[in-house]
Amino acid sequence: VANYLINIMKGGMNYSTGLVGKIPFIDIDHVLSEHLIILVDKCIEISKTIWDSKETSWDYETNPIVKFASSGSIEQACTDYSAYIAELNENLKSNELEINSIFAHIYGLKSLDLAYEFQAVETNNHELITDLISYSIGCMFGRYSLELPKLQYAGGIWNNSNLSFSDDDNIIPVNDSEYFGDDIVSKFVEFIRLVFGSDHLEDNLRFIANSLEIKGTGTARDKIRSYFLNDFYKDHLRMYSNLPIYWLFDSGKANGFKALIYMHRYTPDLIGKMRQDYLLPMQRRYTEQLKTESDPIARSKLEKKLEEISTYDLAMELYSSNKVSIDLDDGIKVNYAKFQNIDNPGGKGKINLLYKIK
Numbered sequence: 199v200a201n202y203l204i205n206i207m208k209g210g211m212n213y214s215t216g217l218v219g220k221i222p223f224i225d226i227d228h229v230l231s232e233h234l235i236i237l238v239d240k241c242i243e244i245s246k247t248i249w250d251s252k253e254t255s256w257d258y259e260t261n262p263i264v265k266f267a268s269s270g271s272i273e274q275a276c277t278d279y280s281a282y283i284a285e286l287n288e289n290l291k292s293n294e295l296e297i298n299s300i301f302a303h304i305y306g307l308k309s310l311d312l313a314y315e316f317q318a319v320e321t322n323n324h325e326l327i328t329d330l331i332s333y334s335i336g337c338m339f340g341r342y343s344l345e346l347p348k349l350q351y352a353g354g355i356w357n358n359s360n361l362s363f364s365d366d367d368n369i370i371p372v373n374d375s376e377y378f379g380d381d382i383v384s385k386f387v388e389f390i391r392l393v394f395g396s397d398h399l400e401d402n403l404r405f406i407a408n409s410l411e412i413k414g415t416g417t418a419r420d421k422i423r424s425y426f427l428n429d430f431y432k433d434h435l436r437m438y439s440n441l442p443i444y445w446l447f448d449s450g451k452a453n454g455f456k457a458l459i460y461m462h463r464y465t466p467d468l469i470g471k472m473r474q475d476y477l478l479p480m481q482r483r484y485t486e487q488l489k490t491e492s493d494p495i496a497r498s499k500l501e502k503k504l505e506e507i508s509t510y511d512l513a514m515e516l517y518s519s520n521k522v523s524i525d526l527d528d529g530i531k532v533n534y535a536k537f538q539n540i541d542n543p544g545g546k547g548k549i550n551l552l553y554k555i556k
């Protein structure tokens with residue numbers, strides 16, 4: 199009704215100030231007014247509950263699947279949470295219909311066929327699992343805690359006393375095999391075991407792999423690894439509107455070297471540590487593998503990885519010697535750009551230390 203009246207009064211393409219104040223309204227009695235306020239407050243509360251289950255909400259506390267996982271089964275938790283959201287949708291719809299009905303009665307519109315479109319919040323296992331994975335990464339970096347709800351660290355003095363699961367050096371390698379002890383897949387499996395228990399571990403991993411809809415054969419762990427290698431960062435960029443808080447150091451398409459860091463824990467020494475503790479050992483391992491590999495296809499892949507990682511190392515060495523600081527107050531775009539479009543020390547084009555955001 200308000201939109202209809204405003205469109206009559208605006209007299210042109212644009213809205214002018216004061217239009218809302220000119221809308222005629224019928225004064226209603228106190229009892230009905232109080233009832234409407236209660237209904238509206240309920241709608242706001244339900245909508246906020248749904249919104250706060252998302253990691254991007256300021257009032258996010260913990261992942262909803264973790265909240266609903268008393269049985270230890272992630273599949274059951276997804277089912278229970280979806281049923282809970284469906285119930286909230288029904289309550290919201292019922293309240294909105296009652297509000298509409300009351301105003302239709304007040305304004306004498308009962309006889310009209312008033313169109314009503316309710317926008318229900320949909321849930322699906324793929325989205326629920328990718329959200330759970332994102333939360334697990336937050337716990338690995340100390341943004342969130344297994345012990346406490348709400349955001350725990352987003353800059354300032356680093357204190358991991360309540361962050362038992364947080365990674366020590368703020369570097370989590372993302373490889374096509376488990377080359378390092380703090381490999382992302384091994385850490386994720388440990389997260390699932392700690393949060394949901396050991397009894398359902400393998401069933402939970404299979405459910406996660408199936409929900410991620412990774413094509414091809416392989417074990418649940420293989421499919422989860424494929425997700426981290428190829429799809430996790432795309433989902434992270436989508437969740438945070440191309441303003442990532444976790445940064446992916448990425449040598450390129452051959453997957454020679456990948457590692458995640460948490461930007462709020464970045465220090466100028468981090469790249470040097472990453473190079474010494476992860477990239478150079480990776481380079482040596484590829485070299486050793488190449489000496490014994492006889493399969494032509496596998497050799498070709500290793501050669502591409504070595505070539506890619508060798509070029510990438512030039513830029514990483516440059517940044518290790520000329521340490522780069524970031525200022526969180528400058529925002530993500532400004533800080534992220536410091537690690538992209540670097541003049542190749544080898545003289546060929548540009549290098550991006552971080553995953554190139556399109």
